[in-house]
Structures are given as C-alpha cells and as structure tokens.
Amino acid sequence: MNLVDINTMFPTDEKCREMLTRLRWPEGVRCPRCSMDTTELETEKTLYYCKQCDYQFSVTAGTIFNDSHLPLTKWFIATLLICEAKKGMSACQIQRTLGLGSYKTAWYLCHRIRAAMAQVDKPMLDGKIEMDETYVGGKSHSIGRPKDKEVVIGIRKRNGDLRLFHAKDVKAETIARYIRENVSQDVDVIFTDDYASYPSAIKRAGVPSRKHKTINHSKKIYVIGDTHTNTIESAFSLFKRGVRGTWHHVSAKHLASYLEEMSFRFNRRKDSNLFLDTLRHMVTASVLTFEKLTA
Numbered sequence: 001m002n003l004v005d006i007n008t009m010f011p012t013d014e015k016c017r018e019m020l021t022r023l024r025w026p027e028g029v030r031c032p033r034c035s036m037d038t039t040e041l042e043t044e045k046t047l048y049y050c051k052q053c054d055y056q057f058s059v060t061a062g063t064i065f066n067d068s069h070l071p072l073t074k075w076f077i078a079t080l081l082i083c084e085a086k087k088g089m090s091a092c093q094i095q096r097t098l099g100l101g102s103y104k105t106a107w108y109l110c111h112r113i114r115a116a117m118a119q120v121d122k123p124m125l126d127g128k129i130e131m132d133e134t135y136v137g138g139k140s141h142s143i144g145r146p147k148d149k150e151v152v153i154g155i156r157k158r159n160g161d162l163r164l165f166h167a168k169d170v171k172a173e174t175i176a177r178y179i180r181e182n183v184s185q186d187v188d189v190i191f192t193d194d195y196a197s198y199p200s201a202i203k204r205a206g207v208p209s210r211k212h213k214t215i216n217h218s219k220k221i222y223v224i225g226d227t228h229t230n231t232i233e234s235a236f237s238l239f240k241r242g243v244r245g246t247w248h249h250v251s252a253k254h255l256a257s258y259l260e261e262m263s264f265r266f267n268r269r270k271d272s273n274l275f276l277d278t279l280r281h282m283v284t285a286s287v288l289t290f291e292k293l294t295a
C-alpha cells in the first residue's frame with residue numbers, strides 16, 4: 001500500500017467507512033452494546049440501528065476515531081504515513097502533509113493512532129531473548145543515568161518480537177517484573193550485558209541462572225559466539241534516531257506511547273498488510289479522549 005493506492009481505493013469517506021465496517025465486523029454489523037445483528041438506518045446510511053437496545057451508532061462509535069471531525073480520508077493517509085515511517089513521523093509533518101488547521105489536531109490524531117497500536121496482544125516471548133537498558137532524553141552525554149534521562153528497558157526475541165518499556169528505574173525488582181510479564185518460563189536463554197541488576201532480576205523472575213548468559217560490556221567485549229545483545233541495541237538506536245530526527249523532544253509523559261508505536265511497526269515490518277492491520281486495531285481499540293491524553 002502506498003499513497004497512490006490509498007487515494008485510488010479510498011477516495012471518499014464512504015469508501016473508508018466500508019473498509020472500516022469490514023475490519024470491525026468481519027461477520028456482519030453487530031451492536032456494540034448488546035452484540036445483536038443490526039441493520040442500516042433507512043434515512044441515514046452512515047448509521048446503524050439496534051432494535052434490541054434502541055441504540056443508534058456509526059462504525060467509528062466507541063473507537064479511536066470517536067468524535068473526530070477530520071474526514072476519514074485524512075485519517076487513512078495519516079495512518080499510512082505513520083505505518084511507513086520507520087523512524088516515526090512528527091505531528092508537524094502530519095499537519096503539513098495533510099494541510100490540517102492546527103498543530104493540536106495533528107498531535108491528537110497521531111496520539112490516537114499510537115494508542116491503537118498499544119492495544120495489541122503481546123504473547124510471552126520464548127527462544128533466545130536479548131535484554132538491555134538504555135537512557136533517553138535530557139541534555140547531558142554522561143554514561144550511566146543522569147537525573148534528566150528516562151530509562152528504557154528493551155526485550156527482544158532473536159528474529160522475533162521487540163518490546164520496549166519506559167521503566168521507573170533499573171533495580172532488580174523492576175527488571176524482574178518485565179521478565180515475568182513478557183518472557184516465557186521455558187525460555188531457552190536470556191542474554192544481557194554485565195549490568196549488576198540482571199543476575200538478581202533473572203533469579204527473582206524464576207528463570208534458572210544457567211539460562212542467563214552475560215556479555216562483558218564493561219570490559220569492552222561485545223560478542224562471544226552467539227552471546228551478544230546486538231539486536232536489541234540496534235532497536236534502541238533506531239528509536240533514538242527517531243527521537244532525535246523526528247520527534248525532536250519526547251516528553252517523559254508520552255515516552256511509553258512512542259515506544260509502543262516503534263515496537264508495533266518494528267514487529268510488523270515484514271507484514272504486507274500493515275496498513276489494514278493498523279486500521280483494524282484503530283477501529284477495535286477503545287476511545288482516547290483529549291482530556292485523558294493531556295491529564
């Protein structure tokens with residue numbers, strides 16, 4: 001899918017609505033309140049009516065598109081641009097490209113697409129896992145954690161999925177929680193650097209220490225056989241290029257949602273249906289109000 005395809009296939013809001021309807025209700029339109037089959041309103045083709053619970057609704061009701069005044073054609077283009085941009089797309093760029101009236105509209109639009117990307121199933125990772133921590137934001141270039149930087153913890157299955165988290169610190173208990181929530185108990189091996197928290201974190205997470213392999217970064221050793229953390233580090237550097245080059249500044253408050261966006265795109269980089277898959281998430285994800293976003 002590229003911009004020309006989108007303009008050809010979805011030139012009007014009606015065409016966009018047809019696609020969203022198929023993605024939201026592949027087996028026919030159902031009432032979001034009582035799950036009954038429903039029919040289109042005779043008078044207003046964009047609305048459905050449920051007799052069972054006397055409820056009138058549109059395909060975008062109660063989804064990430066809820067209450068948006070933007071034409072769906074613009075939503076579709078914004079979604080494509082965000083899907084295609086490996087290092088991300090800033091709200092400024094979206095505003096210019098779509099000719100949106102205000103930065104605020106573009107910013108809210110981007111955040112809603114990101115919120116849908118965050119609402120995905122995250123199965124437990126197994127096989128060979130790399131785990132690492134890094135720091136983003138702030139001004140200083142010192143090593144370690146300066147006070148003005150945020151902690152990002154990354155977990156990646158080799159040749160598989162990536163997970164990125166905005167963590168409050170790098171203490172063993174914090175790292176252990178991310179392992180428990182993301183790594184399967186029958187993992188083959190977890191590769192980390194020699195950061196002091198890992199042995200204790202891995203033990204607390206219930207993974208036997210024989211499954212933990214360490215690479216001695218502090219002694220400037222980066223690869224021994226298949227022991228390395230290069231694939232998680234390459235994901236970190238892609239994210240950091242996005243922060244520097246595209247978003248310029250990511251506030252601590254919204255860091256987690258940028259991390260979700262990057263992992264979503266990264267994990268689907270070989271998926272030829274990425275655009276439709278993203279739309280499907282958007283039309284099944286729950287509402288994100290401006291109030292909630294800025295609270």
Ligand SMILES: [Zn+2]
Nearest residue numbers: 031034050053
């Ligand atoms: Zn109903």
